[in-house]
Amino acid sequence: MNVTIREVARTAGVAVSTVSLVLNRKGRVSRETERKVLDAIEKLHYHPQRSARGLVTRHSGNLGFILSTDHFSNAEPFYTKIFLGTEFEARSHDYYVLLTTIEQQFSEKSIPRFLLEKNVDGVILAGTVPPKILECIKERGLPCVLIDYFPPAGNYSAILIDNADGIRQAVTHLIEKGHRDLVFVGGDSQHPGMRERRDAFRRILAEHDLDADERRICADSLASGAQEGYEAALHFLNNGVKLTAFVAANDAIASGILRACRDRKLRIPEDVAITGFDDVETAITARPTLTTLHVPKEEMGALAVRLLAQLIAGSASAGTKIVVPVQLVPREST
Amino acid sequence: MNVTIREVARTAGVAVSTVSLVLNRKGRVSRETERKVLDAIEKLHYHPQRSARGLVTRHSGNLGFILSTDHFSNAEPFYTKIFLGTEFEARSHDYYVLLTTIEQQFSEKSIPRFLLEKNVDGVILAGTVPPKILECIKERGLPCVLIDYFPPAGNYSAILIDNADGIRQAVTHLIEKGHRDLVFVGGDSQHPGMRERRDAFRRILAEHDLDADERRICADSLASGAQEGYEAALHFLNNGVKLTAFVAANDAIASGILRACRDRKLRIPEDVAITGFDDVETAITARPTLTTLHVPKEEMGALAVRLLAQLIAGSASAGTKIVVPVQLVPREST
DNA sequence: GATTATTGTCGAAACGTTTCGACACTGAAA
DNA sequence: TTTCAGTGTCGAAACGTTTCGACAATAATC
Known part of the structure; x- marks a missing residue:
């Protein structure tokens, strides 16, 4: 029923170990016996069994x-x-x-x-x-x-x-569109990637001599979802922070910001612009669709x-x- | 280094086979030895190795x-x-x-x-x-x-x-919306599911005493993509088939139909309605978004x-x- | 008290590979 | 001729499990 290396050896008229040698291309095997072994393998449709091999090699594949x-x-x-x-x-x-x-x-x-x-x-x-x-x-x-x-x-x-470069692209893009008053909405600051995005925002704004005050950065939430984005956006809008563009740490947050702006009857992108990060489905299904940073997942x-x-x-x-x-x-x- | 069943047996002061028995809850083992074995397992952090087990049980997991x-x-x-x-x-x-x-x-x-x-x-x-x-x-x-x-x-x-029921829902929905002249665009007719959708369309239209003529069904393409949908839609429109609604065999085809209608300056859904099938990403990203049948993938x-x-x-x-x-x-x- | 079931435990053989040391050749060097 | 290095092949041990038959020891039956 189950064809094993032993049968191959028998058919080829060689030892089991020899079959193993040609199978693994190890050691030296004469042209002739190699032929015999390969023929036998072909004939019997032999293939080594993973678990048996794994047991001795300690590799699972x-x-x-x-x-x-x-x-x-x-x-x-x-x-x-x-x-x-x-x-x-x-x-x-x-x-x-x-x-x-x-x-x-x-x-x-x-x-x-x-x-x-x-x-x-x-x-x-x-x-x-x-x-x-x-x-x-x-x-x-x-x-x-x-x-x-x-x-x-x-x-x-x-x-x-490359989080820093992503934020740089987003900020540069917004500046080109004429924006000068940007704010940042971050996510879970436990995550190093999220911190990088926040820090990059601060640094790049400074490089462009734009206001990078702490009050323009909201990045202390524990989660990084739409709800956090919504709340952070309202926070900025209610406190009268001067702004024309949101930079979000990811697309979910951005979609939350989007909703907050809609609730406030702000036109997008005429009144405020928004950028996301990650380019997940949300970015395409959101209305309006989200400018974001594509990550090659x-x-x-x-x-x-x-x-x-x-x-x-x-x-x-x-x-x-x-x-x-x-x-x-x-x-x-x- | 590598803790085996043998060590467990030694630590517990029993035979290897006994350990195996308690591991697999087979055979009868006294309360007392079971305790000893479990303690040893706990102490040594033992866990059976997949490949060794697989070799003899002939199960890979x-x-x-x-x-x-x-x-x-x-x-x-x-x-x-x-x-x-x-x-x-x-x-x-x-x-x-x-x-x-x-x-x-x-x-x-x-x-x-x-x-x-x-x-x-x-x-x-x-x-x-x-x-x-x-x-x-x-x-x-x-x-x-x-x-x-x-x-x-x-x-x-x-x-x-349940392809037949899906098409039934689509057709019923269109009829409720006032449509009477429907056409069907199918896909790869090698695929039995695609054939079911086509046959269901024919049957359900007949049940409602609507015109289910063969010329209202386009289902001989080999592929089932947007391109086929586009071409089929143009075919219907060019040949002056009377229609107010397309039933597509899947969302990709539907999105092709959508494009054809846009090219012909037809308003959707005012001039023609379109339904898809599957509810994949296309259905949400299409403009306008697609009415479709959600399949619980x-x-x-x-x-x-x-x-x-x-x-x-x-x-x-x-x-x-x-x-x-x-x-x-x-x-x-x- | 002798026989038979039942219960718990065990040793040994398998499962199908790889790998290592041994061994017999062959041909070259001493 | 003896020694030696290299080549090809092999047998046997190992890898870590499960399973099966054997076997005491105990309990149940007559």
């Missing part, structure tokens, strides 16, 4: 993908796009991707099963993840790549977004897989960071 | 997901949504999902690696797939579930869309996993079919 639960169940397909990017790329590296999610409050009890079962050769982590999981992975000696997150301490390989996933594969093979060194560029997409909101 | 290459690379995230649905559901069944794509012209050479390596316990196939791959799976004795496809012959388990993926898990466990019988309902979403195009 799988990569793990870890995402925090709220990122996965989040309606915005930001991280799922990244995940699909890894799936696509993994195929050309002969890996399969195992997806799991973890709670933000991570405990010993909830270690991803693929780690416990030693069922992955490396791990990709997307978005904010608890530091404990990183220790967990390090303990097991697995290489890993972070995406869109970099923890306060430690030397990790990561795929990062699938590509980031693909890059992560490529880097991870190199780390596993030992052809890249841990700590490599790749920063992907973003691209301004002008739409109706500016 | 993985499900395969097969998609045709063009469906995956297709911009429309119809099938990727389904895939994400399987990922989500798989987690609660303790399975991981391995994704692969196959070419439509399938050969012996390109059998998915996870089949060759015996690395999956069951397979999900989404969309049109070559019949040969189905044989391939059957040969290996693996249970499988089809999604949104049913081959001409054979008795398969499948998750299907993630849910279909989840249902497939649930059914496949039951098939593997032997608690469902092969040949089970599940038809999921669709829901009309009225938007600007009608």
